[in-house]
Amino acid sequence: MAEQLTFDLAARPALGRDDYFVSPANATAVAGIDAWRDWPRGKMVLTGPQGAGKTHLAHVWAEAAGAQVVGAAELEGLDPATLGPALAVEDVDRGLTEAAETALFHIHNVLAGQGGALLLTARMAPARWPLRLADLKSRVQQAGVLQLDAPDDALLAALMVKLATDRQLRLAPRLIPYALLRMERSFAAAQRLIARIDAQSLRDKKKPGEAMIRAILAEDGE
Template sequence: MSQIALPLEQTPSPDHDGYLVTAANAEVHRHLQHWREWSHHTMILTGPEACGKTTMAASFETESGGLCLDEASDTEDTEIFHLWNRANSEQKPLLLLSAKPVSKWGVLLPDLKSRLAASLLVEIGPPDQAMIDGLFQKYFNSRGLTISEDALRYLEKRMIRSYAMVQSLAQKMDALAIEAKKPINLAIAKSALEFFDAGDEKVDS
């Protein structure tokens, strides 16, 4: 399975489509590697927006040849039910993705409720500092850039700790650096964080 383990010195190449593994998602990564052990061949993976579910799913599909359903919470009960039955009939693993917990999917079909309840359920936790640093480095590395250590440490103490904020801050720092024709340094990090602290743009946590 394609993935990028820390330490951060081992940064991904620009064309690498892997994902970082830290304590925040280590359990998920372990279960994805051992898909043959899933109860009823099915795993439900939940987690907040921008936490890497789609990238992890892409690696899973390549490695296992299994089935994957994105945004399962927005899918009709019958479609999920048939997909679950197909996976078990064909002895293929099925990965269901959702930003919402299963309790909020609004499942009405009794047979589907029982099948989901019997499936493996794993959640991606909030980003730890290793994940935050790694995501910033991966974002800028993919653009042939680097982010300075003092910029990372400044953001570490002040930013909202969420995947969505990491993504938004990285995009803002990138734009500011291009505009100022400067590297991603402490000044750029301060300006980007001030942009969000001032309420110029809302980021869901």
């Protein structure tokens, strides 16, 4: 029998406030986002490792503040005159082009002049961003900084349930703690494992089980 073809279709993530799980690992960052009206000079930087929930939290804030959410790569084509009262820019530490830095500088000034709010997300703290434009660097350093910490068990478990739900993948409750005891303890590993389980389940036409998870982790060297 020919092996069933599977397609790595991107799951549509649930990015609402009710879908964001709060634990001791992210409670401080969430509180800081909720208090966005009190941000120093109307701007904040949100940092954390890949898969830490920065995008989700940025969308939670955007819904509350009436903000647009754009990637850093989109800055060059963004007209400051079209901005609303607030803006979130993701992945600012990924090496902006000079044109993107100039655009972000002008956007910052427009929002500051209007009393608007600006949220920037990144993996690293602002001091480590490879910015060329001195004026932009000085303005970024005036922002507050919120950090999403390494995940605890409760947060990793909640993330895995959410990722599975986004993919419409049904996992028996016992499988989450089973996987947590054996996997790398990171957001990226949780994302990778759920994607692998989903693909394997579709390929084998079987419900996920302990044997499947054990085999996937063994293949990944975990």
